[in-house]
Amino acid sequence: MADLANTGSLQLRDVTKMFGTFRAVDSVNLDIQKGEFLTLLGPSGSGKTTLLMMIAGFLDITHGDIALDGASIADVPAEKRNFGMVFQGYALFPHMSVRDNVGYALSVRKKPAPEIKTRVDEMLELVQLQDFADRKPTQLSGGQQQRVALARALCFAPPVLLLDEPLGALDKKLRVEVQEQLKDIHRRIGTTFIYVTHDQEEALSMSDRIVIMRDGSIEQVGTPKELYERPATRFAASFLGKSNFITQGVKTFALRPEKIDLRVGQGGDDARTSGTIRSITYFGSMQRIIVDTAQGDEIEVDIDVWRNQEALSVGAAVDLLWQDAAAVELKET
Amino acid sequence: MNALRKHIHPGWLIIAPLLVMVMALYLGPILNILWLSVTDPEPGFGNYAKLGESDALIRILWTTVRICIITTVFSVTLGYSIAYAMMHCHQRQKNYMLTLLLVSFWISILVRTFSWLMLLGRRGLVNVALEDIGLIAEPIAFMRNELGVLIGMIHYMIPYAVLPLLVSMQAIDQRVMDASRNLGASGSQTFLRIYLPLTTPGLVASTLLVFILSLGFYVTPAVLGGGKVLMVAEYISVQLLVTLQWGTAAMLAALMLFGVLAMLWIMSRFMKLSTVFGGAAR
Numbered sequence: 001m002a003d004l005a006n007t008g009s010l011q012l013r014d015v016t017k018m019f020g021t022f023r024a025v026d027s028v029n030l031d032i033q034k035g036e037f038l039t040l041l042g043p044s045g046s047g048k049t050t051l052l053m054m055i056a057g058f059l060d061i062t063h064g065d066i067a068l069d070g071a072s073i074a075d076v077p078a079e080k081r082n083f084g085m086v087f088q089g090y091a092l093f094p095h096m097s098v099r100d101n102v103g104y105a106l107s108v109r110k111k112p113a114p115e116i117k118t119r120v121d122e123m124l125e126l127v128q129l130q131d132f133a134d135r136k137p138t139q140l141s142g143g144q145q146q147r148v149a150l151a152r153a154l155c156f157a158p159p160v161l162l163l164d165e166p167l168g169a170l171d172k173k174l175r176v177e178v179q180e181q182l183k184d185i186h187r188r189i190g191t192t193f194i195y196v197t198h199d200q201e202e203a204l205s206m207s208d209r210i211v212i213m214r215d216g217s218i219e220q221v222g223t224p225k226e227l228y229e230r231p232a233t234r235f236a237a238s239f240l241g242k243s244n245f246i247t248q249g250v251k252t253f254a255l256r257p258e259k260i261d262l263r264v265g266q267g268g269d270d271a272r273t274s275g276t277i278r279s280i281t282y283f284g285s286m287q288r289i290i291v292d293t294a295q296g297d298e299i300e301v302d303i304d305v306w307r308n309q310e311a312l313s314v315g316a317a318v319d320l321l322w323q324d325a326a327a328v329e330l331k332e333t
Numbered sequence: 334m335n336a337l338r339k340h341i342h343p344g345w346l347i348i349a350p351l352l353v354m355v356m357a358l359y360l361g362p363i364l365n366i367l368w369l370s371v372t373d374p375e376p377g378f379g380n381y382a383k384l385g386e387s388d389a390l391i392r393i394l395w396t397t398v399r400i401c402i403i404t405t406v407f408s409v410t411l412g413y414s415i416a417y418a419m420m421h422c423h424q425r426q427k428n429y430m431l432t433l434l435l436v437s438f439w440i441s442i443l444v445r446t447f448s449w450l451m452l453l454g455r456r457g458l459v460n461v462a463l464e465d466i467g468l469i470a471e472p473i474a475f476m477r478n479e480l481g482v483l484i485g486m487i488h489y490m491i492p493y494a495v496l497p498l499l500v501s502m503q504a505i506d507q508r509v510m511d512a513s514r515n516l517g518a519s520g521s522q523t524f525l526r527i528y529l530p531l532t533t534p535g536l537v538a539s540t541l542l543v544f545i546l547s548l549g550f551y552v553t554p555a556v557l558g559g560g561k562v563l564m565v566a567e568y569i570s571v572q573l574l575v576t577l578q579w580g581t582a583a584m585l586a587a588l589m590l591f592g593v594l595a596m597l598w599i600m601s602r603f604m605k606l607s608t609v610f611g612g613a614a615r
Binding site: 056057058077078079080081082083084085087088089091092093094095104105108109152153156 | 519
């Protein structure tokens, strides 16, 4: 097993990808720390997968440079980069057993059979598939296939693991479970994870840092908390979580629905604004209330279900309150 | 009626007329041939015993099998590279190649066979051209021998070899190939360990198809072999039309039928025939 302690940082400099005249990825600059769990988050067409494919070596960089631990890898072919990758849909080898799938990277490197066996057993234990070594991929459930793909990608101890929407094919409940497993594995092996997703919840709960991408460029980079609490742009605020936007003069503020309080009755001194309830939607753990304000805006408020149960009804007049820190000024609209 | 409904899927009723037609028009004559092979000219296995007695018969069978094997090997190998090229070039070129392939697929076997005669005969285009530029003094004997038969048959069989291969190559997920590269496999490793195994059902299907079709080849050996290369199908026709030994003809036909069935049976021992004929890699 290679020593991972000193390898696995990536430097992206002005990375650009053109398809014809279309800029799929536009001058991306990014430093990825070794051992980091970094998520590329964005809607489809934002360039996140293209960027990942350039890091993996499947796509050429039109211009700019990608470096591993400071040394350029732009001209290194995909098969020589030694990056693990979990593909969308897993891309397991359908004609091979789980064991052969996982051991493939070592076997093409012509490692001796006993070494491969030991290592594969180790990896199968890591993803808890010891009992499935002799099955074919088609005989496994989606979650199990996903774990085989992970074990296969990690088997040769790559410094960097690339994950392309690895949970996309799983149902919601399973997805939460696999998220936990992925985080746990990341903690244990210390490999750099670069994770592509369009699912904001996944990004928030798993990442050390999130890169929000939009139209091929980076919109904002930061820890989940930084991005959620202090979104820089309207796009970042609305893509990661929900947000209300309030305009005051030339300034625009983002305001999370759960940071607003709501009080029945109008005209309190401390009220920021007031309005009437247009709709109430019950979500079990909270309720979402949409308020039409006197200014003609529409503001979403998330409040606990146990509060104000009887007084809240459609058409009721309410005051809205929030603290100064809750409204975040945006750089641009 | 209710009991009938319970036990027989209504779908069967819809295809019943077809089934009856196939039984009558297909199985009937086959049984008739099997019957002829053991009754004509007299009851018993006399026709089959000829296989042990007649060197000529054995030689014809051997010629047939040899030509079929060579044809299959060349058609499938060439077909594999054509299909591979079609899968890995641009859509436009792929369409051109597919059109050319289908055009030659649809042209009558007679036309194609006589075209080879024009090209490769003693006074054919190739020989005349080579003589005129002084490369050869005597015409090369392309025709009226086994070489001619092989050229004609391989040419005819290539589309049959390509189509099943194309289907199985199309079923391969590009990401699986990417995964192999990503895991450090070189191009040849990826081909040998991933691509080839995943296209094996297609290879088997096209091998079977080409071999079985070659066994019954009649026109091409007759025209390009010029009577010097006798294959089973032509021999059967001689027995039927000239020497009127229908028993021998029926015996040879039955033999080919059993040969084909035996091949399918052997293949089914190794893989599910449905994957072979479905063409998809699973």
